[in-house]
Amino acid sequence: MIRAIMLSTPLSDQDVEKLRMGDRVLFDGVVYTARDAAHRRLVDLIKEGKELPFDLSGQVIYYVGPSPARPGHVIGSAGPTSSYRMDPSSPYLIAKGLKGMVGKGPRSQGVVDAMMKYKCVYFATVGGAGALLAKAIKKSEVIAYEDLGPEAIRRLEVEDFPAIVAQDVYGGNLYVEGVKRYAR
Amino acid sequence: MREIEANTVIEKVKDLCIDANCEVPECLLSALRVAREREDSPSGKAVLGIILRNAEIAREERVPICQDTGIAVVFVEMGEDVRVKGGNLKKVINEGVRRGYKEGYLRNSMCDPFTRENTGDNTPAVIHFDLVPGDKLKLIVVPKGGGAENMSGVTRLRPSDGVEGFKDFVVTRVRESSGNACPPIIVGVGIGGTFEQTALLAKKALLRPVGKPSTHPELAKIEKELLKDINDLGIGPMGLGGRTTALAVHIETFPCHIASLLVAININCHAHRHKEAIL
Ligand code: SF4
Numbered sequence: 001m002i003r004a005i006m007l008s009t010p011l012s013d014q015d016v017e018k019l020r021m022g023d024r025v026l027f028d029g030v031v032y033t034a035r036d037a038a039h040r041r042l043v044d045l046i047k048e049g050k051e052l053p054f055d056l057s058g059q060v061i062y063y064v065g066p067s068p069a070r071p072g073h074v075i076g077s078a079g080p081t082s083s084y085r086m087d088p089s090s091p092y093l094i095a096k097g098l099k100g101m102v103g104k105g106p107r108s109q110g111v112v113d114a115m116m117k118y119k120c121v122y123f124a125t126v127g128g129a130g131a132l133l134a135k136a137i138k139k140s141e142v143i144a145y146e147d148l149g150p151e152a153i154r155r156l157e158v159e160d161f162p163a164i165v166a167q168d169v170y171g172g173n174l175y176v177e178g179v180k181r182y183a184r
Numbered sequence: 185m186r187e188i189e190a191n192t193v194i195e196k197v198k199d200l201c202i203d204a205n206c207e208v209p210e211c212l213l214s215a216l217r218v219a220r221e222r223e224d225s226p227s228g229k230a231v232l233g234i235i236l237r238n239a240e241i242a243r244e245e246r247v248p249i250c251q252d253t254g255i256a257v258v259f260v261e262m263g264e265d266v267r268v269k270g271g272n273l274k275k276v277i278n279e280g281v282r283r284g285y286k287e288g289y290l291r292n293s294m295c296d297p298f299t300r301e302n303t304g305d306n307t308p309a310v311i312h313f314d315l316v317p318g319d320k321l322k323l324i325v326v327p328k329g330g331g332a333e334n335m336s337g338v339t340r341l342r343p344s345d346g347v348e349g350f351k352d353f354v355v356t357r358v359r360e361s362s363g364n365a366c367p368p369i370i371v372g373v374g375i376g377g378t379f380e381q382t383a384l385l386a387k388k389a390l391l392r393p394v395g396k397p398s399t400h401p402e403l404a405k406i407e408k409e410l411l412k413d414i415n416d417l418g419i420g421p422m423g424l425g426g427r428t429t430a431l432a433v434h435i436e437t438f439p440c441h442i443a444s445l446l447v448a449i450n451i452n453c454h455a456h457r458h459k460e461a462i463l
Contacts, residue, residue, distance in 0.1 A: 082364045131241040
């Protein structure tokens with residue numbers, strides 16, 4: 001078994017430059033959640049030059065809309081949603097200092113260009129493993145857009161949250177290379 | 185005429201919604217275990233291990249397998265000699281879904297197609313009724329997640345495109361879905377009938393026990409060939425490369441118009457959830 005790289009958030013340029021596609025990582029620290037609707041609002045604020053609900057520099061965004069928490073639980077099931085829906089928004093956030101995105105499924109060329117230019121890594125985690133991933137989430141707090149329900153922005157504190165580097169800052173793309181390796 | 189109390193149906197639908205979301209069928213788990221043994225890709229193996237562990241945690245802690253607890257699709261097989269007393273069956277089923285999603289802490293994912301406003305209780309359910317002989321009421325609840333449903337499709341081929349044209353459509357659709365449908369997937373395929381029917385056949389094909397071949401030998405052969413072609417794409421678990429892209433291909437057919445060859449593919453993710461009950 002390959003050893004996982006421990007990553008403490010927030011991330012620096014050096015942190016993300018070390019990572020290569022296929023690396024397994026474990027996150028510790030704070031990550032923020034945002035999905036489609038929250039992304040649209042963040043991008044509108046950026047376009048209008050207004051302040052964002054949290055400072056993006058060095059941060060990691062996890063694309064998740066958790067299910068409601070049972071009493072006594074920190075959060076409900078909390079696996080990733082498909083990332084391609086965030087593709088039109090992500091370059092704006094990356095230009096503002098975002099260093100990591102966690103989701104599932106490949107990203108567009110527009111996102112890749114921004115990732116390479118501003119140094120941001122895309123991590124895949126396991127879709128449909130929401131019960132297991134929730135166990136790595138130790139604290140959860142809605143910090144913006146409560147009206148969006150499961151799509152609100154949450155500040156999560158995570159410990160040993162597992163992910164795989166899917167697309168790195170050098171253009172390495174596991175969705176292409178990994179697939180090529182196993183195609184017959 | 186046998187009668188069933190509306191409340192019995194409500195409670196049953198509620199339980200089915202919760203159980204379906206927290207427990208995947210044993211046939212799926214055994215297919216996943218076999219796949220993990222056979223998988224060559226290290227990230228693929230790791231992903232399959234996580235999926236299996238996740239299923240255990242979900243079952244033990246009564247937490248949904250996946251946060252996308254889906255649209256509640258309900259298949260109803262209504263015996264001709266049974267009726268539901270004290271409520272309209274459609275309303276009764278929706279009430280069961282409403283309670284199941286609330287009491288089971290399941291996510292509400294239904295919204296208006298344009299305003300995107302959430303309906304707030306995961307209703308309306310998508311209900312398919314069928315009338316059958318007998319005095320039993322069979323209910324199958326299928327929570328269907330958005331990621332995999334979005335990767336589905338219907339097309340019309342030329343009748344002369346034949347088996348090759350049909351296989352090509354299915355494999356291309358799976359290739360395009362890449363990691364978005366949360367592979368390893370189950371592929372439901374419908375062929376024939378009319379436009380709406382072919383899609384329904386594809387969805388029904390998903391309900392067959394994972395990997396159980398078609399009873400029609402020729403179709404069973406095509407299912408096997410398609411499974412190989414799909415796994416040869418190399419997409420692998422979560423699309424990160426590997427030998428396990430699909431666990432099964434199930435095909436259902438219906439006779440069609442002499443001028444048509446309609447084909448539908450309905451993809452289900454590894455969170456292959458469905459639970460049934462007979463009342
Ligand atoms: S495709 Fe299935 S496993 Fe993946 S996030 Fe959607 S419902 Fe969950």
